[in-house]
Amino acid sequence: MFTRSDDVYEGTTMTFAYPIASNAAHPPRLSPAYKSTVKRSPAKPLIVMRHTLAELTGPVYGHESVRDGDNDLTTQHNGEPLGERIIVHGHVLDEEGRGVPNTLVEIWQANSCGRYIHIRDQHPAPLDPNFTGAGRAQTDGQGYYRFVTVKPGAYPWGNHHNAWRPAHIHFSVFGHSFISRLVTQMYFPGDPLFPFDPIFNSVADENARARMISAFDLENTQPEWALCYRFNIVLRGRNATPMET
Numbered sequence: 001m002f003t004r005s006d007d008v009y010e011g012t013t014m015t016f017a018y019p020i021a022s023n024a025a026h027p028p029r030l031s032p033a034y035k036s037t038v039k040r041s042p043a044k045p046l047i048v049m050r051h052t053l054a055e056l057t058g059p060v061y062g063h064e065s066v067r068d069g070d071n072d073l074t075t076q077h078n079g080e081p082l083g084e085r086i087i088v089h090g091h092v093l094d095e096e097g098r099g100v101p102n103t104l105v106e107i108w109q110a111n112s113c114g115r116y117i118h119i120r121d122q123h124p125a126p127l128d129p130n131f132t133g134a135g136r137a138q139t140d141g142q143g144y145y146r147f148v149t150v151k152p153g154a155y156p157w158g159n160h161h162n163a164w165r166p167a168h169i170h171f172s173v174f175g176h177s178f179i180s181r182l183v184t185q186m187y188f189p190g191d192p193l194f195p196f197d198p199i200f201n202s203v204a205d206e207n208a209r210a211r212m213i214s215a216f217d218l219e220n221t222q223p224e225w226a227l228c229y230r231f232n233i234v235l236r237g238r239n240a241t242p243m244e245t
Helices: 020-025 036-040 053-057 206-210
Strands: 085-093 104-108 134-138 144-150 168-174 182-187 227-230
Touching (some): 134 144
Antiparallel strands (some): 085 144, 104 134, 168 182
């Protein structure tokens, strides 16, 4: 993967260049307040392995298996899930603000009570038989995506005394090769748990943290049906959305 400068980047495709300004947005691998990073962060400098052409250009992962309705998490079962129905939409963008087409976008989240359908989640909150909490979509020619889901609840996570995660949705984006996966989290505006969450605050720059918070979108809210939130994902550059490392 190459770094870039403005004088050499012109004419280089997005696959093969990476602006180093992106690095400032992402959280460090070691954030002691986020306790699991102490165990999993590298203790020695990383050895950078140059990617081969095959790794950079393929294989494409999962794009062809996106089906109609995969982006609506409220219609995947026989009944409607409990909770506040919401629309989450936006664009996947490059550093110049151009939409990135044909990007595989996947989400996963807790239900409206703050519980995941996972054996390790033993939070004493109810499971919802009509909500699995996972969906996928593919961006259109302008980089646009859209999901219908329910607003997730906060949940305890055991990092420290009385630790609760703010309501959030996990996002994964895949480009045109398997190694191009990026993962981030989308939060909701005005959450009172922001100051107390070590994961959210592992992103040191306040402006970068703000790029993980969705914006309420009244214009695209559907009357008597669902509130709407806009969340644009900027893949790299000075305005990059912070990604999990």
